Amino acid sequence: MTYIIAYSIPGDPTRAWVGEKLLNPEALQRVREKYKFNAPWYEQFAFFVSQLLSGNLEDPIRNRNVFDEIFERFPITVELAIVGFTFLVAIGIPLGVLAAIKKDTAVDFFVRVFALVGSSLPAFVLYYYLILILFVYTSTTQLAGIPMPSASCRSAIASLPQTIPYIGNFLSAIGSVPMFGALMCGELEVVGETFRRLYLPGLALGLLNGGFIARIVRNSLLDALSSEYILYAKARGLSKLRVWGHAFKNALIPVVTVLGINFGGLLSGAVIAERVFNIPGMGRLMYEAITRANFPIIIASTFLFAIIYVTVNLVVDILYAVIDPRIRY
Amino acid sequence: MRLIYKLLTKIIDGYSLLRDRISPGWSSKNSSRLREWKLMAYAFSKSRIGVLGGLIVAVVIVIAIIGPAISWEPYWVYKSVTDPRLWLHPPCVPPSCSGAPLFGTDEWGRDIVAMSLYGFRISLVISLLVVLLGAPLGIFLGLLSGYRGGLVDEVIMRLTDIFIAFPGLILAIAFASVLPRRIRELLEAFPALRDFLSFLFGLRPQEYGQLAALISVWFAMVIVWWPGYARIVRGSVLSVKELPFIEAAKLIGISERKILIKHILPNVLSPVLVMMTFDLATATLFAAALSFLGLGPQEPVPELGFMISKAATYFPERSWHVVLYFGTLLLFIALGWNLLGDALRDILDPRTRRAIEFRGEGE
Numbered sequence: 001m002t003y004i005i006a007y008s009i010p011g012d013p014t015r016a017w018v019g020e021k022l023l024n025p026e027a028l029q030r031v032r033e034k035y036k037f038n039a040p041w042y043e044q045f046a047f048f049v050s051q052l053l054s055g056n057l058e059d060p061i062r063n064r065n066v067f068d069e070i071f072e073r074f075p076i077t078v079e080l081a082i083v084g085f086t087f088l089v090a091i092g093i094p095l096g097v098l099a100a101i102k103k104d105t106a107v108d109f110f111v112r113v114f115a116l117v118g119s120s121l122p123a124f125v126l127y128y129y130l131i132l133i134l135f136v137y138t139s140t141t142q143l144a145g146i147p148m149p150s151a152s153c154r155s156a157i158a159s160l161p162q163t164i165p166y167i168g169n170f171l172s173a174i175g176s177v178p179m180f181g182a183l184m185c186g187e188l189e190v191v192g193e194t195f196r197r198l199y200l201p202g203l204a205l206g207l208l209n210g211g212f213i214a215r216i217v218r219n220s221l222l223d224a225l226s227s228e229y230i231l232y233a234k235a236r237g238l239s240k241l242r243v244w245g246h247a248f249k250n251a252l253i254p255v256v257t258v259l260g261i262n263f264g265g266l267l268s269g270a271v272i273a274e275r276v277f278n279i280p281g282m283g284r285l286m287y288e289a290i291t292r293a294n295f296p297i298i299i300a301s302t303f304l305f306a307i308i309y310v311t312v313n314l315v316v317d318i319l320y321a322v323i324d325p326r327i328r329y
Numbered sequence: 330m331r332l333i334y335k336l337l338t339k340i341i342d343g344y345s346l347l348r349d350r351i352s353p354g355w356s357s358k359n360s361s362r363l364r365e366w367k368l369m370a371y372a373f374s375k376s377r378i379g380v381l382g383g384l385i386v387a388v389v390i391v392i393a394i395i396g397p398a399i400s401w402e403p404y405w406v407y408k409s410v411t412d413p414r415l416w417l418h419p420p421c422v423p424p425s426c427s428g429a430p431l432f433g434t435d436e437w438g439r440d441i442v443a444m445s446l447y448g449f450r451i452s453l454v455i456s457l458l459v460v461l462l463g464a465p466l467g468i469f470l471g472l473l474s475g476y477r478g479g480l481v482d483e484v485i486m487r488l489t490d491i492f493i494a495f496p497g498l499i500l501a502i503a504f505a506s507v508l509p510r511r512i513r514e515l516l517e518a519f520p521a522l523r524d525f526l527s528f529l530f531g532l533r534p535q536e537y538g539q540l541a542a543l544i545s546v547w548f549a550m551v552i553v554w555w556p557g558y559a560r561i562v563r564g565s566v567l568s569v570k571e572l573p574f575i576e577a578a579k580l581i582g583i584s585e586r587k588i589l590i591k592h593i594l595p596n597v598l599s600p601v602l603v604m605m606t607f608d609l610a611t612a613t614l615f616a617a618a619l620s621f622l623g624l625g626p627q628e629p630v631p632e633l634g635f636m637i638s639k640a641a642t643y644f645p646e647r648s649w650h651v652v653l654y655f656g657t658l659l660l661f662i663a664l665g666w667n668l669l670g671d672a673l674r675d676i677l678d679p680r681t682r683r684a685i686e687f688r689g690e691g692e
Contacts, residue, residue, distance in 0.1 A: 116671060119607075120663035122614045124621050124637065125656030128644060132653075271498050272618055276641075283499075287622065290503050298503075 066300040070285070074304070075177040077281035080205075080273070081266035083198040087206025088213060088262060093255070095210065096217025097248070103222065111218065115211030126204050127276045134200055153185035201273045209262055216258055220251040252323050260316035267308050333380055337370035372676045379672025385665030393453035396446035397531030404447055404631045405533065408438030420650050433650040436639060437629070441654050444631035448655070450531040451632050452662060455543060456612035459550040460605050466551070467558025468601060472589055474559065475566025486563070489556035498618065501549040505624040508545030509538075516541055532630060539626035546616055546625050554608070561604060565597035599677040606670035610663035617659055633659055 099111040178194065195202075224230065224247040233243045271283035282301065289297035345363055348355040356363065373379050402408075420433040430440035474485035492500070516523045516537045527534045530543060569575065570593060578588050617634030619625055626632050633655050640651035 112671075116667045117660070117664065120610055120614075120660055120667050122617055122621075122634075122656065122659050122663070124618065124634075124641075125652070125659060128637075128641065128652045128656065131644070132649060271502070271622065275622065286499050287502060290499070291506055 066296045069297065070282075070300055070304060073280060073282050073285045076279060077267060077270075077274075077283070078177050079194065080198060080201060080270065080279060080281060081263060083195065083202035084205030084266050084270070085259075085263050087199075087202045088209055089259070091206045091210030092213025093217055095214035096255075097221065099214060099218040100221040100225070103218075108218070111211065111214050115215045118208050118211035121208065123204070123208060123270075123272050124276055126208060127201070127273065130200055130204050131276075153181060201270075201277045201279070205266065205270065205273065213255070213258060213262075217251065217255050220254045221247060224248075224251040249323065253320060256316055256319050256323065260312050260319075264308055264312035267312070331374070333383075334371055334374035337373065338367055341366050341370065369676050373672065376672045376675065378668050379676070382665050382668025382670075382672060385661065386669055389449060389453060389662050389665055392446065393449040396449050400443045400446040402440050402443035404439065404444060405629050406439070407629070408434075410438075412438060419647075432654060435631075435636060435651055436643070436648070439631075441636075441651055444636065445633070445655065445658055447531055447631045448633040448636065448658070449662075451543070451626075451630070452613050452616065452659075454530055455547055455550075455616045456609050458547050459554055459612040459616070460608050462547075463551045463554030464558050464601065464605050464608070467555035468562050468594075470555065471559040471562025472566055472593065472597075475563040476570060476585075476589060476593065482563075485559065489559050492553070492556040493560075497553045498615075501546075501553045501615070501619060502622065502624060504549035504552055505542075505546050505619055508548055509541045512544050512548075513538060513541040516544075536626075536630065539630045542624070542626045543630075543632075546619050549619070550612060550615060554612070557608075558601060558604065561600055562597055565600065566593055569593055569596045603670055603674045603677060606666055606673055610666035610670070613662050613666070614659060 095111050095114070099108045102108055178190070227250075230243060230247055233246050238246075267282075270281070271287055273279070274281045274283040275287075282304075285297065286301050288294070289301065341363060345356040345359075348359075373383075418430075418434040418438070420431060430442065432440070432442050435441055435444060470485050470489075474482040516526075520534075523537050523540065524534050526540055526544065527537065530540065532540060575588065575592060578592055583592075616625065617632075617637075620632045620634035621638040623638065625635055627635070637652055637655050640648035640655075642648075644652055
């Protein structure tokens with residue numbers, strides 16, 4: 001499908017890549033040959049897919065392998081997603097539990113309104129509000145920049161595949177996320193700095209969806225509380241805390257589903273957040289690629305999004321089985 | 330609250346009179362339906378959230394209809410060119426204003442309140458168009474896929490999966506950056522269509538280039554919008570089609586089309602209606618987000634998201650009032666639809682509706 005979108009972009013992309021002014025017919029011809037733009041569409045399609053799967057696809061504008069480029073941006077998006085997700089969970093779940101405990105009171109009403117306002121507030125407006133409040137007036141935060149672990153740490157992580165067999169590759173991929181890399185090297189101040197710099201976008205992402213999560217937690221918790229095993233638990237004379245513990249575990253299933261979808265969404269890049277806060281993540285990459293008709297990047301990123309979607313769904317399914325032992329596949 | 334209930338019953342009575350005029354005996358045949366509608370109106374007037382949302386929506390609609398006509402400043406006059414003092418003039422209290430508007434001006438020296446009157450129209454029209462085109466498309470495909478099953482179901486559902494797996498905003502960006510050129514050509518070919526659409530959006534016909542951008546945003550959003558409806562409708566159709574009354578309808582030989590439209594559709598419609606109300610809020614914000622990213626109309630059209638994105642360049646020193654004002658307007662519009670949707674969800678679900686009515690009688 002991505003291919004269809006890319007294909008329907010009017011104009012000759014090769015011209016845009018080579019550069020309108022320095023148009024050298026020979027260079028134009030060479031680029032066309034390289035990406036098979038003279039061949040019929042099915043041959044082009046086969047070409048792109050085979051190049052993608054063998055990891056040889058090249059970005060025509062910067063002349064680099066697309067995967068190098070994506071893996072430069074993706075860790076940053078992962079970092080933002082983790083910070084945003086932390087806020088989401090920290091805001092959503094406690095509020096939801098609170099609303100369920102104080103059902104039909106002012107607290108419950110407040111959560112309902114909070115969820116509605118959260119879903120009514122355009123993301124970019126909230127970002128500017130928060131910048132105004134937290135950055136301009138109280139200056140409790142810093143903008144811009146993703147802190148990196150030290151150079152020696154980065155090179156150590158990059159050389160992991162050579163030093164440790166098998167899992168080395170995996171470890172270095174995790175370490176490429178600046179926050180995790182710093183953690184692996186024990187550079188805790190870098191981790192702290194990351195949170196300090198990203199907490200504004202993270203807080204915004206958390207506030208936007210936090211109310212929605214809270215509503216779901218509340219509803220599924222109330223559902224669970226009205227079921228028969230809770231009545232039985234109460235009849236057995238368990239303490240209130242234990243009863244709630246039972247209910248909470250069973251209420252988690254729908255919550256995990258929604259959180260999973262949210263995390264997947266965050267991973268595929270928050271285009272607007274990245275634009276407002278100048279974060280060079282996946283959303284920015286994708287936006288630039290689309291506006292410049294940069295097919296290879298579009299296709300490779302889409303491939304990555306599809307993998308993320310499938311992986312998140314898989315993890316959610318596995319979590320179901322962990323939470324609820326009755327579910328078996 | 331009582332007033333709203335009376336107003337709604339008047340509307341329902343008027344509608345039944347009208348139907349009686351067309352086909353005599355309609356109101357006595359459908360008396361149970363009319364009673365149900367009146368109960369809904371009663372439940373609605375009892376829900377504070379719904380009434381508040383309804384009022385906000387009514388205000389937004391009225392402003393959107395009359396806005397471009399009553400706006401005291403045309404959007405195509407760049408006042409700051411002749412009077413540099415008006416460039417991003419901050420809000421002021423009357424005595425010290427010396428001619429500057431109360432809420433401040435944008436970077437062309439135009440009164441932001443006057444500009445928002447145009448913005449309301451554009452926002453409302455685009456969100457209505459998206460939902461009114463996206464929802465029927467989704468409903469149709471959902472009905473088809475749920476009722477037929479088999480290969481049709483498989484194809485449609487895999488298609489929706491693809492659309493849902495892909496981040497919606499990015500997909501819309503892709504389409505919105507592709508379409509304008511083609512639509513522009515189309516508008517040049519059909520001047521009547523061009524004039525009609527510019528009237529709809531409250532713009533001047535000569536800005537049909539911006540119109541093309543708006544329409545491509547609309548199409549891009551429709552493409553992203555239908556899969557949600559298709560999924561919901563399919564789910565409800567699957568449960569409704571196994572019910573005895575559908576089997577009975579099949580047995581007495583009613584055509585498939587008639588079963589779908591007359592018997593299945595009304596039973597799956599209420600969740601869709603609720604979703605549509607919520608989606609009007611989402612669509613408003615989504616369109617604003619697209620033009621915030623620079624994909625919607627350009628100068629001089631005062632689209633809400635575009636105004637914010639322009640003001641963001643000078644944020645926060647010179648333009649905080651513009652961002653704050655337009656941002657709050659967007660919040661206001663979306664909040665109205667969301668409140669209404671939240672109330673409708675309770676009212677259209679028979680179980681919760683009965684609860685509301687019961688509480689009402691106890692009072």
